[in-house]
Amino acid sequence: DTAVSQTPKYLVTQMGNDKSIKCEQNLGHDTMYWYKQDSKKFLKIMFSYNNKELIINETVPNRFSPKSPDKAHLNLHINSLELGDSAVYFCASSQRGSAGNTIYFGEGSWLTVV
């Protein structure tokens, strides 16, 4: 069973479109994240939710909107896509307070904006 699963894995779309990436974790964790990894492999946190409450909201354009319907799901919606949004987006989860808040990642969603 996949612990953190996200869909779609690959997404090619045109500038200006709106798209969503979905994420689900079956680890029973209370915290979920969205990370962005650029072409240089640098992982940057975008958002984090703890028990459906937004706890980290880094400097991200407001075209990006996370939604957490429950603590096992965290979706990412992106409006008016731009070329610079092309990257790999990783969903992740952790259990707050355990083992240094060790983070478990999904397989990634490769977004290409053309």
Next chain:
Amino acid sequence: QKEVEQDPGPLSVPEGAIVSLNCTYSNSAFQYFMWYRQYSRKGPELLMYTYSSGNKEDGRFTAQVDKSSKYISLFIRDSQPSDSATYLCAMSGGTGGFKTIFGAGTRLFVKA
């Protein structure tokens, strides 16, 4: 200055070599130190984590933390071509709370 500094490499070694991967950091409050391995087209997977200073060994992998120098290392003994991946250090805790900060990752190539 970035909170966590990691040489992006690439680092190329022959099979069987001992590999040393390192990170330095500036926030002395960090308490938890992790190493992740990321294969191409995959998500990062947790390799090892240590709490505070000291060493931790797991098979061919050894993680070291020197908090006095703000320096952490990952050693890979008898490296294998299957170890070829990007290795990311990460740290959390202290005044940073639960927020985890990642290094930029070091690309490692182990040649057969």
